[in-house]
Amino acid sequence: MSFVFWLLAAITVAGGLAAVLLKNLVHCALALTVVFAGLALLFLQLDAQFAGFAQILVYVGAVAILVVFAILLTRSSETPKDGGVFSRTWGAGLAISAAVFAVLGWVVLQSEAGLPREINVPNVTVLQIGNALMGRYVLPLEIVALLLTAALIGAVIVAMHEKGDAK
Amino acid sequence: MLEKADQLFILLRNWIVGFLPAGWQAAAGVVLGVIGIVAVFPGLFAITTVLERKGLGRMQNRIGPNRTGPFGILQPIADAIKSLTKEDIVPLNADAVVHFLAPVFLVVVVFMGFAVLPVGRNMVLVDMDASLLFYFAMGASTEVSIFMAGWSSRNKYSLLGAMRAVAQMISYEVPLLLSSVVVVMMTGSLSLVKIVEAQNQYTWGLPHWYIFTPWGCAAFVMYAIAATAETNRSPFDLPEGESELVAGYFTEYSGFKFALFFLGEYLGMLSISGLGTTLFLGGWSAPLAALNWVPSWIWFFSKVMLSIVVLIWVRGTLPRLRQDQLMNFAWKFVLPMTLLDLMVAALWRFLGDGWARWVVCSAILVIVYVAAGRAGMRGKHFGPRTYRYAE
Amino acid sequence: MLGEGILKGLAETAKNFAGSFVSAERLTTVEYPEQRIPTAENARVFPFLIYDGTDWEAGMRCVACQICEKECPPKCIYIEKSKDKKPDFVGKMQIYPAKFDIDVSVCMSCQICVEVCPFEAIKMDTEFELSTTDRFGGLLFDRKHLAKSNEYYHEIHPTEASEVDARLAEEKAKAEAKAKAATQAAAAKAGAPASGPAPGAAAPTAKAAEALPASKPAGGGE
Numbered sequence: 043m044s045f046v047f048w049l050l051a052a053i054t055v056a057g058g059l060a061a062v063l064l065k066n067l068v069h070c071a072l073a074l075t076v077v078f079a080g081l082a083l084l085f086l087q088l089d090a091q092f093a094g095f096a097q098i099l100v101y102v103g104a105v106a107i108l109v110v111f112a113i114l115l116t117r118s119s120e121t122p123k124d125g126g127v128f129s130r131t132w133g134a135g136l137a138i139s140a141a142v143f144a145v146l147g148w149v150v151l152q153s154e155a156g157l158p159r160e161i162n163v164p165n166v167t168v169l170q171i172g173n174a175l176m177g178r179y180v181l182p183l184e185i186v187a188l189l190l191t192a193a194l195i196g197a198v199i200v201a202m203h204e205k206g207d208a209k
Numbered sequence: 210m211l212e213k214a215d216q217l218f219i220l221l222r223n224w225i226v227g228f229l230p231a232g233w234q235a236a237a238g239v240v241l242g243v244i245g246i247v248a249v250f251p252g253l254f255a256i257t258t259v260l261e262r263k264g265l266g267r268m269q270n271r272i273g274p275n276r277t278g279p280f281g282i283l284q285p286i287a288d289a290i291k292s293l294t295k296e297d298i299v300p301l302n303a304d305a306v307v308h309f310l311a312p313v314f315l316v317v318v319v320f321m322g323f324a325v326l327p328v329g330r331n332m333v334l335v336d337m338d339a340s341l342l343f344y345f346a347m348g349a350s351t352e353v354s355i356f357m358a359g360w361s362s363r364n365k366y367s368l369l370g371a372m373r374a375v376a377q378m379i380s381y382e383v384p385l386l387l388s389s390v391v392v393v394m395m396t397g398s399l400s401l402v403k404i405v406e407a408q409n410q411y412t413w414g415l416p417h418w419y420i421f422t423p424w425g426c427a428a429f430v431m432y433a434i435a436a437t438a439e440t441n442r443s444p445f446d447l448p449e450g451e452s453e454l455v456a457g458y459f460t461e462y463s464g465f466k467f468a469l470f471f472l473g474e475y476l477g478m479l480s481i482s483g484l485g486t487t488l489f490l491g492g493w494s495a496p497l498a499a500l501n502w503v504p505s506w507i508w509f510f511s512k513v514m515l516s517i518v519v520l521i522w523v524r525g526t527l528p529r530l531r532q533d534q535l536m537n538f539a540w541k542f543v544l545p546m547t548l549l550d551l552m553v554a555a556l557w558r559f560l561g562d563g564w565a566r567w568v569v570c571s572a573i574l575v576i577v578y579v580a581a582g583r584a585g586m587r588g589k590h591f592g593p594r595t596y597r598y599a600e
Numbered sequence: 601m602l603g604e605g606i607l608k609g610l611a612e613t614a615k616n617f618a619g620s621f622v623s624a625e626r627l628t629t630v631e632y633p634e635q636r637i638p639t640a641e642n643a644r645v646f647p648f649l650i651y652d653g654t655d656w657e658a659g660m661r662c663v664a665c666q667i668c669e670k671e672c673p674p675k676c677i678y679i680e681k682s683k684d685k686k687p688d689f690v691g692k693m694q695i696y697p698a699k700f701d702i703d704v705s706v707c708m709s710c711q712i713c714v715e716v717c718p719f720e721a722i723k724m725d726t727e728f729e730l731s732t733t734d735r736f737g738g739l740l741f742d743r744k745h746l747a748k749s750n751e752y753y754h755e756i757h758p759t760e761a762s763e764v765d766a767r768l769a770e771e772k773a774k775a776e777a778k779a780k781a782a783t784q785a786a787a788a789k790a791g792a793p794a795s796g797p798a799p800g801a802a803a804p805t806a807k808a809a810e811a812l813p814a815s816k817p818a819g820g821g822e
Contacts, residue, residue, distance in 0.1 A: 068360055072307065075353055095342040103349020103382070107375055110356055114372070168339050168399050267620040268613045271629045522617075526609040582602040 046087055054080030067113050075106040092168050215504040218245065219331055242334040246323050253510070254475045255285035260514075261521050268525035292468035300363060300461050307361035312462065312469035315354040319476045322347040326483045327402050329493045329506035341399045344484060345386060348439065351477065352378050355448075358470070359458035370457030373532055374448030378439055380539040385435035387547035388428040391554045392419055392488045401484075405492030414498045418491040423571040424554040427578075429489040431547050433519075436481040438535065440474060443524035447532055482516035483509075490516075542581065549577055641757060644724035646704045647713055649746045652689060656747040657696075661721035663688065664697040668713035668722055676706035677713065688719075689768065690775040702746060704730065705739040720764050726756050 057076035064070045078101035085094035129135070175183050213220065222241045226234045259273075259282055266273030274281040299308055325340035327333040337343060352375050359371020393399055396407045410417045419425030438445040449457040459470045486492060490512050493505035530538070553570050560566035619626030630637055653659035669677040680699035688694045713722050725748070732738030754761040 066304075069304075069307070072353075072357065091337060091339045092342065095339055095346045098346035099342065099349050102353060103346065104379065107352055107356065107379065110360075111372075111375075114360075114368075168342075169397075264617065267617045267627075270616060270620060270626055272620075272627065272631075275631075522610060522613060526613045527606065579602060 047084070050080055050083050050087060054084065068110065071106065071109045071113055074109060075102055078102050078106060090166065092166070092171055211502050211504075215330055215506075216332075217504065218329070218506070239334070246320070246334065250320075250323060250476060250479055251472065253479055253513075254472060256514075257475055257479065257517055258285050258288065260518065261524075264518070264521045265525050268522070289468070292465055292471075295464035295467075297464040297466065298461075302363045303461060304361040304363070307357050308461075309466075311354050311358035311361060312466045312473065314357065315351055315473040316469050316476070318347050318350045318354065319473050319480060322480045323476075323483070325401055326480070326487060327405050327492055328483075328509050329504065332493075332506060333402055336402050337400065339399045340401045341389060341393065341404075344401075345382075345389075348385075348477075348481075349382060351473075354473075355458055358462070362458075362461035364461055367458050367460045370448045370460070374441055374458055377441070377445060377448060377532070377535055380536050381435045381438035381445075381543075384431055384539060384543040384547050385439060387544070387551065388432040388435065389484075389488055391424060391428045391547070391550055394551065395419070395424075395554055395558070401487050401492075405487055405494065408491040409494040411498040416491055416494055416496060416498070418489065418494070420489045420491075422557070423567065423574055424550050424557055425489055427546070427550050427553075427574050429485070431543055431550070432485055432489065434543060435539075436485060437520065437523065438539070440477045440481055442478060442520060444527040444530050445535055447529055447535065478517065478520060479513060482513045482520070485516060486512040542585070546578070546581070550574070639726050641759065643726045644709055644711055645728045646707050646709060646725055646730075646741075647702060647722050647746070648725040648748045649700060649722055649743070650720070650750055650753055651747050652750050654749075656744070656749070658686065659689075660696060660747060661689065661719050662697050662700065663694040663719055663721070664700075665718070667716050667718070671712050671716045673710060673712065674706045674708055676703045677701070678703075690772050691779075692775075697743060700743040700746060702741050703739065704741055705735075720768060723753055723757070723760075723764075 054077055057073045057080055060073035061070045061077060064073060078097065082094045082097035082102070085097055222238055222245075225241060226237045229237050262284065263273035263281060274284045277283040277287045299305060322344050324334040325337060325344050333340075355374050355378070356371050359367045359369075359374070362368070392404060396404045398404065408416065408418050415421070420429045437443075441448055449459070459467060462470060486509065493509040495501050495503060495505075495508055553573055556573075557566050557570050560569060616626055621627075650661050651657075651659035652661065664679055664681045666679050666681075669675075669679050678699065678701040679697050682696050682698040685693040685695050709724070711724055714724055730739070750761070750765075753764075
C-alpha cells in the first residue's frame with residue numbers, strides 16, 4: 043500500500059466519479075479513458091507487465107474509441123441534459139450499486155485471506171503466459187475466439203441488413 | 210578504441226552519473242537517457258523536415274526552400290520561430306481544456322514509444338520483457354488524442370477528419386500488429402533487445418536480418434504499408450488532406466499547438482521507422498560482418514533515415530487513396546496476407562534447415578500474391594473513361 | 601494490381617530527383633527575383649493606351665468612343681470625354697478622353713476592350729509586378745499612367761504591333777487617297793464655271809470616273 047498505489051487509486055476513482063458526474067457526454071468518455079489508464083498503471087505497479095500493456099492497447103486504444111464513436115453516432119452529445127446528471131430514480135441506483143460493491147468487496151477480502159503469503163512476487167514472463175494460454179487454458183482461449191468471431195459476423199450481418207433496408 | 214566509440218554514450222552517461230551520490234545514480238542515469246532521447250529525436254525531426262521539403266521539391270522538378278542558410282538547411286529554425294510567435298487562436302465555442310490537452314497527449318505518447326527502441330548495443334532506455342507490446346500500446350493511444358483534437362474544435366470538417374483518421378488507424382492497427390507478430394513468433398520473445406540480438410548473427414558474412422527471409426520480406430512490405438497508414442502519411446493522408454478537409458483534425462490549431470501536432474506526426478514517423486528497423490532490418494547490426502567496426506548507433510540511425518527517405522519518396526510518387534479504397538485494401542488484402550504470412554513462417558520453422566524451405570515459402574507467398582492481385586483486377590476496366598450524360 | 605505501376609512511378613520520381621541536379625529539363629524553376637523567365641509573346645496582364653510619336657497627349661489614338669467602357673464585363677474603365685478636339689493620325693479632328701481610368705484590381709484581363717476597339721488604341725500590357733502598398737489608389741491607373749508609346753508596344757508584342765502598324769498605314773493611305781481625290785475633284789469643280797457647262801458636264805463624269813478606280817483598289821486591298 044505504497045504512496046504510488048494511493049496516488050493511482052485516487053486518479054482512478056476521480057476519473058470514475060468524473061465519468062458519472064460530468065454534464066458533457068464526451069467529457070465523460072474521456073474521463074473513462076483516464077480510468078482505463080489508471081487501471082493499467084495499477085497493473086504495472088503490481089509488476090504485471092503484460093496485463094498492463096494489454097489493458098492500454100485494448101481499452102484505451104480500442105474500447106475508448108468505440109465508446110466515443112457510439113456517443114457521436116447516436117448524437118446525444120450535442121445538448122447537455124437539463125435537470126442535472128442525476129435521474130429521478132437515483133436512490134434505487136445508489137442502493138443497487140452499494141449492494142454490488144458490498145458483494146464484490148466481501149469476495150475480494152475473503153479471497154485475500156485464502157491466498158498464500160509470498161515474500162517475493164513471482165516474475166511472470168510473457169513466455170509463461172503464452173505457454174499457459176496454449177497449454178492449460180487452450181479451451182477457454184478457443185471458446186473466446188469463437189465468441190469473438192460470432193460477434194464480428196453478427197455485427198457485419200446487422201450492418202449489412204441496415205444498408206439493405208436503407209437501399 | 211572502436212569499442213569505446215560504439216559505447217560512447219553509455220560511457221559518457223556513466224561518467225556523469227559517477228559524480229553523484231550512490232542513491233541518486235539510477236534515477237540520474239534514466240534522466241540522462243531521457244535527455245538524450247528528447248535532444249536527438251527532435252533534431253532528427255528538423256533534419257527530416259529539410260529532407261522532405263528539398264527532396265519533394267526535387268522530385269517535383271523544383272528547388273525546395275533555399276533562402277534560409279546554404280541550401281535551406283536552417284529552414285527548421287525559421288519554422289520554429291514562426292510557430293512560436295504566431296498567435297494562438299482558440300475558437301470561441303471550442304472545448305478549451307480538451308483542445309489544449311490533445312497535442313500535449315499526442316506528443317507525450319509518441320515520446321514514450323522511443324523509450325523501448327534499442328538504439329545501439331546496450332543502448333536502450335528501458336529493457337522490458339514485453340517492450341513490443343508497450344510500443345503498440347503507446348501507438349494505439351495516439352488515436353485518442355486525434356479524436357480529442359477533432360472533436361474539441363467544434364468544426365464539422367475537423368470532426369470528419371478525426372473520424373476518418375481514427376477509422377483508418379484502427380483498420381491498419383491489425384495488419385501492423387500481425388506483421389510484427391510474425392517476427393515475435395520466429396524470435397520467441399516480445400523484447401526488442403532480444404529481437405535485435407537474434408538478427409545479429411552472420412552466415413558467410415551476410416546477416417540474419419528478417420527482411421532477407423521470404424516471410425520476413427512479405428511481413429516487411431505489409432508492415433511498411435500499415436506504418437504509412439498509421440502515421441497518416443501519403444498515400445494514406447486523406448484525414449489531413451489539404452485539398453479535401455483544409456487540414457483535417459488540426460484545422461483549428463495555430464501557432465505552437467500546430468507545431469506540436471506536426472512534431473508528433475513526424476516523431477511518429479521516426480518512431481515507427483525505428484521499430485521497423487528493429488524488427489526487420491536488424492536494428493543496430495551491421496550489414497556485413499566485416500563492417501562491425503562502425504559504431505552500432507550509426508547503423509541504427511542510417512537505417513532509420515533510409516526508411517524516412519523511402520517514405521518521402523513514396524509520398525512524392527503516389528496519389529492519395531480514397532477512404533473506402535484504404536479500408537478495402539486493409540481488410541480485404543493486407544489482413545489475409547498477414548495471416549497467410551504467419552502460416553508460411555510456421556511452415557518455415559517446420560521444414561528444417563536447407564534450401565527447400567526457401568523455395569517452398571517463397572513460392573507460396575508469390576503465387577498467392579499474384580493470384581489475389583489478378584483476382585482483384587478482374588472486373589475492373591482500365592482505359593479511357595466512358596461517360597453517360599443526363600438527357 | 602501487382603504493384604508494378606508503383607515501381608514504375610518510383611523510378612520516374614527517382615529520375616526526376618537525380619535529373620534535377622544535372623539537366624535543366626528536370627528543373628524548370630529559376631531563382632526569382634534574381635532571374636526571370638521571359639514571358640511568352642501573347643502574354644497579357646492589364647490594358648494600356650497607345651500613343652504615336654513622342655507626345656503622349658497629342659499622339660494618343662483613343663477617341664473616347666466609350667465602346668470599351670460599355671463592353672467591359674466588370675466595368676473597370678471610366679472615361680470622360682473632352683470638350684475640344686484634336687487631330688488624329690489621319691488628320692481628322694476627334695475628341696479625346698479627358699479622363700481614362702482603369703481599376704486594375706477589378707480588371708479581369710479578358711481582353712474584350714482590345715477586341716472591340718475600332719481605333720487600335722488600347723492593347724494588353726505584360727507587366728505584372730504591380731504590387732503596391734496603397735490598396736485603392738495605387739491600383740487605379742489614370743490616363744498618364746496608361747499611356748505607353750508604340751515603340752514599347754513593338755517591344756512587348758512584335759508580331760501584333762507590326763500587323764497593327766500595317767493596318768493603320770493602309771487605312772491612312774486609303775484616307776489620303778480619298779482626300780486627294782476629293783481635293784482634285786474640288787479643284788476640277790472650281791475650274792469648271794470658267795469653261796462652261798460642257799466641261800462642267802464632263803467634270804462630274806471625270807470625277808466619277810476617277811472616283812471609281814480610286815475606290816476599286818481600296819476595295820481590293822480591304
